[in-house]
Amino acid sequence: MEIALSSPLQMPVARNTRRTRRPRSIIPGFGLTMGLTLVWLSLIVLIPLSTVFIRAAGMGLSDFLAVGFSDRAMAAYKVSFGTAFAAALINAVFGTLVAWVFVRYQFPGKRVFDALIDLPFALPTAVAGIALTAIYAGNGWVGQFLEPIGIKVAYNPVGITIALIFIGLPFIVRSVEPVLADISSESEEAALSLGATPVQVFVRVILPAILPALLTGFALALARGVGEYGSVIFIAGNMPFKSEIAPLLIVTQLEQYDYAGATAIAVVMLLISFAMLLFINLVQAWSRRKVET
Numbered sequence: 428m429e430i431a432l433s434s435p436l437q438m439p440v441a442r443n444t445r446r447t448r449r450p451r452s453i454i455p456g457f458g459l460t461m462g463l464t465l466v467w468l469s470l471i472v473l474i475p476l477s478t479v480f481i482r483a484a485g486m487g488l489s490d491f492l493a494v495g496f497s498d499r500a501m502a503a504y505k506v507s508f509g510t511a512f513a514a515a516l517i518n519a520v521f522g523t524l525v526a527w528v529f530v531r532y533q534f535p536g537k538r539v540f541d542a543l544i545d546l547p548f549a550l551p552t553a554v555a556g557i558a559l560t561a562i563y564a565g566n567g568w569v570g571q572f573l574e575p576i577g578i579k580v581a582y583n584p585v586g587i588t589i590a591l592i593f594i595g596l597p598f599i600v601r602s603v604e605p606v607l608a609d610i611s612s613e614s615e616e617a618a619l620s621l622g623a624t625p626v627q628v629f630v631r632v633i634l635p636a637i638l639p640a641l642l643t644g645f646a647l648a649l650a651r652g653v654g655e656y657g658s659v660i661f662i663a664g665n666m667p668f669k670s671e672i673a674p675l676l677i678v679t680q681l682e683q684y685d686y687a688g689a690t691a692i693a694v695v696m697l698l699i700s701f702a703m704l705l706f707i708n709l710v711q712a713w714s715r716r717k718v719e720t
Contacts, residue, residue, distance in 0.1 A: 476697065483694045486687050495691035499667055500676060503692075507673040508699065510584050511652030514591035515599075519645050522599025523637070529600070530607040544601070547594045552657030559590050560661045582664030587672065590658045595648030602644030606637045635717070642711040646704055653700055 483491055494500070529541055547555065563570045563580035570580055580586045610633065618628045656674045663670045673696055680689035 515648040556658040556661035586662040591652040598647040599644035
């Protein structure tokens with residue numbers, strides 16, 4: 428009687444039912460980092476903002492609407508958001524131009540000018556407001572030549588816009604500059620060799636690449652401009668229904684011990700700002716997906 432011996436190749440191989448574990452990272456995983464993120468975000472952002480909404484909820488709907496949407500408050504919203512949007516839009520154009528010059532060209536004093544771009548970050552905003560008022564007031568260095576021809580800069584929304592341009596320029600430049608540095612000049616030269624004009628090269632080659640970063644800088648400049656106080660109050664003139672900004676109106680309500688009124692105006696500003704930034708982020712995400720595809 429013969430016994431058939433099976434070869435090792437014919438023997439059944441036992442399956443390894445244990446899952447292969449990924450190598451553990453030295454850095455803490457998702458659970459710990461997400462927990463710390465939520466705790467820190469709650470302490471710094473969510474809890475302070477929730478107290479504002481809770482305080483406003485205690486006013487009642489009729490009182491909230493009467494204070495938050497009064498004629499004076501609506502005029503202040505118009506000045507704050509209108510000047511911030513105009514300043515961010517102007518910075519989007521000229522900030523991109525400044526970033527382009529810094530990336531594409533070499534010139535004497537480049538490092539000095541590059542450092543001056545970040546000066547609004549370090550300069551106290553009150554100092555900037557005083558300096559701009561001294562320059563653009565009726566007896567200032569520049570204002571004394573502008574007012575005789577009918578151009579009044581200080582103590583009206585034009586001066587507010589100039590102050591917001593000053594503090595918002597670094598956000599655009601620092602957001603766009605790294606993206607421009609990553610764009611190779613060969614793509615521009617290829618487009619020119621195919622017959623494209625310089626305007627077409629910018630619109631079809633450069634702008635799609637820098638658009639997400641440009642929108643990021645625009646959103647940062649807009650958010651900074653809406654909440655700016657120190658550099659604006661000196662040059663604004665603070666005249667109700669003309670040059671009064673919403674942050675100043677909140678401070679005025681607090682000085683009068685009207686905490687409920689200040690809270691109502693703050694809630695309206697928060698809601699408008701959140702809606703604007705959410706819209707900009709959605710456009711930014713759409714533009715990024717369009718560039719990737």
